[in-house]
């Protein structure tokens with residue numbers, strides 16, 4: 001098949017590499033430079049977007065903010081309604097989808113102006129997280145409100161653009177479910193991944209390391225089923241959850257979804273017989289979804305660092321991935337997957353390397 005991916009960042013590159021290894025052809029469309037690129041080099045091809053769309057059998061994406069002209073021009077090349085997917089870039093539509101699908105999420109309300117936000121803050125009975133409706137990522141476009149804060153001041157700051165105010169959740173930990181849905185409705189999910197964030201950015205993920213809690217896994221897959229069925233989704237999608245309560249009382253609240261491959265699924269490049277990128281290509285091209293075989297793996301993000309130290313490149317238990325991006329504090333420029341026997345060794349790797357690999361803003 002011929003696949004055009006919208007986006008030429010690291011996710012587009014890794015999707016493209018997987019497409020090629022399955023015998024497909026691919027092109028990437030950069031939404032930053034509005035040019036078509038090959039996978040193999042950072043050069044622009046002298047073909048137009050319209051020509052690339054005409055060439056492609058199907059169009060997929062690395063990020064859901066699909067430009068409006070592509071939505072229109074490639075409409076019959078998508079395997080699902082891309083406008084519905086794009087609508088999820090607005091947190092209000094995303095939260096409404098959760099409510100419509102009856103998946104549990106933190107209670108929320110919307111505001112359009114600073115005045116509306118101030119009323120919400122004046123009446124708040126508990127701490128809140130304010131999130132701009134559009135444009136947030138890696139913790140950007142978010143504000144915390146605790147009872148000691150001044151509603152007036154924060155409303156002026158956060159109320160410059162419409163957003164949502166949701167209850168601050170005192171979670172035990174954060175986990176994500178990465179999985180794929182095929183056109184025929186079958187699904188295939190990795191076990192819940194434990195994610196640890198630092199200043200709003202994913203620092204590291206534990207894949208196939210924590211014992212699977214069957215009740216939580218079942219709850220997560222039920223959420224996945226409901227959301228992907230509602231979207232008639234084809235491909236990989238990730239759900240971020242908060243775990244609230246402990247032991248038998250533990251339950252999940254959906255934080256947000258990413259209708260695409262996801263950073264917390266990068267460990268599968270080392271720790272699974274089928275990576276999340278391969279899984280996406282299989283779903284997209286109508287191949288059966290596999291039975292997964294997994295090995296415990298910790299993924300540490302490389303954030304803002306100039307390079308990955310030689311000691312990590314040259315270790316038998318590590319797979320280093322460098323994205324060829326200009327390092328800036330807070331910017332993801334690579335990741336390191338480490339095969340690990342158990343949680344303790346994983347956390348020893350994290351203790352030894354995370355600080356050296358991460359320059360946060």
Ligand code: ATP
Nearest residue numbers: 106129136137138139140166167168169197200256
């Ligand atoms: P991403 O880069 O994953 O898209 P994001 O910036 O879009 O992240 P969220 O995932 O909504 O935004 O929030 C970032 C982090 O902030 C969460 O992983 C979590 O640690 C914290 N957070 C967000 N919402 C809440 C909440 N309601 N209660 C407590 N913590 C929260």
Ligand code: MG
Nearest residue numbers: 138240255256
């Ligand atoms: Mg998030």
